[in-house]
Amino acid sequence: xxxxxxxxxxxxxxxxxxxxxxxxxxxxxxxxxxxxxxxxxxxxxxxxxxxxxxxxxxxxxxxxxxxxxxxxxxxxxxxxxxxxxxxxxxxxxxxxxxxxxxxxxxxxxxxxxxxxxxxxxxxxxxxxxxxxxxxxxxxxxxxxxxxxxxxxxxxxxxxxxxxxxxxxxxxxxxxxxxxxxxxxxxxxxxxxxxxxxxxxxxxxxxxxxxxxxxxxxxxxxxxxxxxxxxxxxxxxxxxxxxxxxxxxxxxxxxxxxxxxxxxxxxxxxxxxxxxxxxxxxxxxxxxxxxxxxxxxxxxxxxxxxxxxxxxxxxxxxxxxxxxxxxxxxxxxxxxxxxxxxxxxxxxxxxxxxxxxxxxxxxxxxxxxxxxxxxxxxxxxxxxxxxxxxxxxxxxxxxxxxxxxxxxxxxxxxxxxxxxxxxxxxxxxxxxxxxxxxxxxxxxxxxxxxxxxxxxxxxxxxxxxxxxxxxxxxxxxxxxxxxxxxxxxxxxxxxxxxxxxxxxxxxxxxxxxxxxxxxxxxxxxxxxxxxxxxxxxxxxxxxxxxxxxxxxxxxxxxxxxxxxxxxxxxxxxxxxxxxxxxxxxxxxxxx
DNA sequence: GTGGCCTGTCATGTG
DNA sequence: ATCACATGACAGGCC
Numbered sequence: 001x002x003x004x005x006x007x008x009x010x011x012x013x014x015x016x017x018x019x020x021x022x023x024x025x026x027x028x029x030x031x032x033x034x035x036x037x038x039x040x041x042x043x044x045x046x047x048x049x050x051x052x053x054x055x056x057x058x059x060x061x062x063x064x065x066x067x068x069x070x071x072x073x074x075x076x077x078x079x080x081x082x083x084x085x086x087x088x089x090x091x092x093x094x095x096x097x098x099x100x101x102x103x104x105x106x107x108x109x110x111x112x113x114x115x116x117x118x119x120x121x122x123x124x125x126x127x128x129x130x131x132x133x134x135x136x137x138x139x140x141x142x143x144x145x146x147x148x149x150x151x152x153x154x155x156x157x158x159x160x161x162x163x164x165x166x167x168x169x170x171x172x173x174x175x176x177x178x179x180x181x182x183x184x185x186x187x188x189x190x191x192x193x194x195x196x197x198x199x200x201x202x203x204x205x206x207x208x209x210x211x212x213x214x215x216x217x218x219x220x221x222x223x224x225x226x227x228x229x230x231x232x233x234x235x236x237x238x239x240x241x242x243x244x245x246x247x248x249x250x251x252x253x254x255x256x257x258x259x260x261x262x263x264x265x266x267x268x269x270x271x272x273x274x275x276x277x278x279x280x281x282x283x284x285x286x287x288x289x290x291x292x293x294x295x296x297x298x299x300x301x302x303x304x305x306x307x308x309x310x311x312x313x314x315x316x317x318x319x320x321x322x323x324x325x326x327x328x329x330x331x332x333x334x335x336x337x338x339x340x341x342x343x344x345x346x347x348x349x350x351x352x353x354x355x356x357x358x359x360x361x362x363x364x365x366x367x368x369x370x371x372x373x374x375x376x377x378x379x380x381x382x383x384x385x386x387x388x389x390x391x392x393x394x395x396x397x398x399x400x401x402x403x404x405x406x407x408x409x410x411x412x413x414x415x416x417x418x419x420x421x422x423x424x425x426x427x428x429x430x431x432x433x434x435x436x437x438x439x440x441x442x443x444x445x446x447x448x449x450x451x452x453x454x455x456x457x458x459x460x461x462x463x464x465x466x467x468x469x470x471x472x473x474x475x476x477x478x479x480x481x482x483x484x485x486x487x488x489x490x491x492x493x494x495x496x497x498x499x500x501x502x503x504x505x506x507x508x509x510x511x512x513x514x515x516x517x518x519x520x521x522x523x524x525x526x527x528x529x530x531x532x533x534x535x536x537x538x539x540x541x542x543x544x545x546x547x548x549x550x551x552x553x554x555x556x557x558x559x560x561x562x563x564x565x566x567x568x569x570x571x572x573x574x575x576x577x578x579x580x581x582x583x584x585x586x587x588x589x590x
Numbered sequence: 591g592t593g594g595c596c597t598g599t600c601a602t603g604t605g
Numbered sequence: 606a607t608c609a610c611a612t613g614a615c616a617g618g619c620c
Contacts (some may be wrong), residue, residue: 463608491609493598499612500597 442486449479458483459490553578 442455451458452473461469466487475483550568553561561578569579 489599492600492611495610496598496612498610503612 442489445482446486449482451475451479451483453483455486455490458486459494549576 446453446455446458453469457469458466470480470483546568547563550563550566551560553566555561565580566578567581568576570576
């Protein structure tokens, strides 16, 4: 309805008459006379306006109460419980809280049996009650609705400090929890619907059991904790700044749901506060992932170390017995004379594996072949074992001054010193142990007979170089036999390996050939089937054509020839004759 | 304890 | 005849 507001002074009698006329016309439509009366419409408008203002005030008050309730979602630092408490509130606040709790004696008992919404309503009523009792000495004046609510942001800003029993109750300007809610919060937390809050605290405590209080970074805890705990978003909002009770209100002061709590949440401060609250013992709560990650890093590092140690251990465990064996083997050596330290060093080349001998030492050895038979056993084992170990390693750098330079052997021939050994899969401990066993056995034999060459050299040298090397030394029969055996066995070993390798390759190739031949056979069989079917079709067509031609043939009397007595025969020149079957053979012969 | 697998070694054949 | 290589057979170790 369109209302035309005309000042009464501007209404003339003519207008009133016009209104009466209109009313009389519309009276049948049920329209009252007051519809056309401006004064009455004006009164109704004012009444509606007053109702609207009343309603807005009620809504604002309700919002204020709700915000005040949310503002109490705080942790109690003193008790460690997840209940609201004021950290920065003066001691008078406790008095006020106690007073307020005394002012609402009936609420706690009711809360136990109430739902969450009902409790919220009770809290709102509580705040109303407190506001109503502000004139009493023990009353707490939590909010001044007109002053604490920002119309735009619905932000609680208590600007007026309540006076309690003559003492000024200071409420920080940046937000302060209302102490009368503490007890109400205790009751709220006892509600099963809110047990998740306390459960979260328990979870935190449980997580702390897995934490390392010494090695874990505190700053990492809140993030992970919040990841697993959606409820903690409340606390996140609550700890927007180190002084969490204040910022708690700051965060919840805005009803804008678009506000992202994570943007304003200070995880460090929150973490610190939370852990100060729930971990009075100083146990750091550590996110398991971070902790595990750190532990993983440590373990990785430790694994590396262990790997190194394992290598060393393997070296020690595997080689130390070799030391003993070598010792025993060398101890068998009945060297008549003691050798010089230099010779003892040179004797280490006996035990050297593929690459680890020294040329100068070898030179000394070669130049003093006779003296090679004297070797101090006490110096032998360690050097030999180490060299043997390195000789087994594919990563051992080669000694540049090798014997091949002396015997004019191209280095490229000497580098693959042990092709058979190089093929040994070193990743296999079994193969490695076997190789070591075999290798050490021949090495020990060679050392026992004072052979100044390494087994590797004996086996892998080319014939010419080997003969040249042998010609430079004078060996007895035993030494020569052993050298020949070592070379023969080494060669044969490599040959056997190659033979088996070829055998396996042949098997694989034969299997491949078998598969290929099977496929070809299938192809040929399929092709043969196609040809057979085609041949059958041709035969069938030929028979049909034959009968057609034969049925068209007639004798002089017009009688058809009997297919049993005659047949059509084609000669080589392409002519077709009707031949009696008795003469069929003769025509073929012609 | 047993069987399979791998490897070294020996005996023998071959070019 | 000698040598290097190939290969079957056997034995020992490991799983």
